[in-house]
Amino acid sequence: MISGMTKIYGIIGDPVAYSLSPLMHNTAFNYMGLNCLYIPFKVKSTELRAAIEGIRALNIYGFNVTMPHKQTIIPLLDHLNPEAKRIGAVNTVVNDKGILTGYNTDAAGFIKALRENGIEPRGKKIIVFGAGGVAMAICFALAEIDCVISIVNRTIDRAWRLANLVSTVSSQTVNSFSMISENINMILDGADILVNATSIGMGKTIGKSIVKADLLNSSMVVFDTIYHPIETQLLKDAKKSGATVIGGVDMLIWQGVIAFKKWTGVDAPVEIMTNKLTQVIRNNED
């Protein structure tokens, strides 16, 4: 029941219509019996400053940030936690009596998703496909724990730029490659973990994969950040090869769980959130 005591949370982005965060957080609030509500706010880039002032004025307790505001919001915040500062992108903001602090829970969510599946990434050889926003958060998180990272991207300049940025915080060399098959064969040799942080496998590319099935094997961990569909072609191929597979729902859930704790101070009901999200995505797939 909404009352005068209800605490409001939300997500700002453009678009936000298909975001699963309202479902995930409202499910958790309901289950925990918290008098809180999570609302999607479509905010155009030209309205970002006004939206942030509005958030302060309306005392919205916390919010997520999605495309295209993850970087442009930074100068509008009062504080940045060190991880968000290193990555240069914010996906979660806590409003403490008008003081806004930005965090990046995508990075921690990715690492948590690996560890919760029994995989310790520290020091491992990791191949990241993609050089966009998600790849950036993932690469910074991996660099922190001394991983040997290779970034593979369609646009080589973007891979090169990301590798240079990540090198500044890494104890290891960070390599960059363009997405051509000779490179992929060579790079995958001896890789411990392969991460898809491109959009290949969703939308118009459903059924497609970033690598040929015969390049996957049972000693690899294959992590696809895509959560819709739940099981991408890459994950289907990886499963057949005997590899350990982890899907994007896990990362989505864990970044949300970490944000939930920052906002409310309590542990989120991970299983309830996962079941709800999985059920809704599966229904949409049918």
Ligand code: NAP
């Ligand atoms: P982004 O910044 O737009 O980056 C997209 C990446 O995909 C770029 O590296 C791009 O390569 C590559 N790409 C797109 N189409 C391609 C194609 N046809 N062939 C080869 N490469 C292609 O997007 P993002 O925000 O990083 O999102 C990337 C993925 O993360 C999406 O699949 C999304 O579903 C997933 N995601 C997961 C979560 C989660 O919590 N699980 C959250 C957000 C996003 P170029 O640089 O060459 O264009």
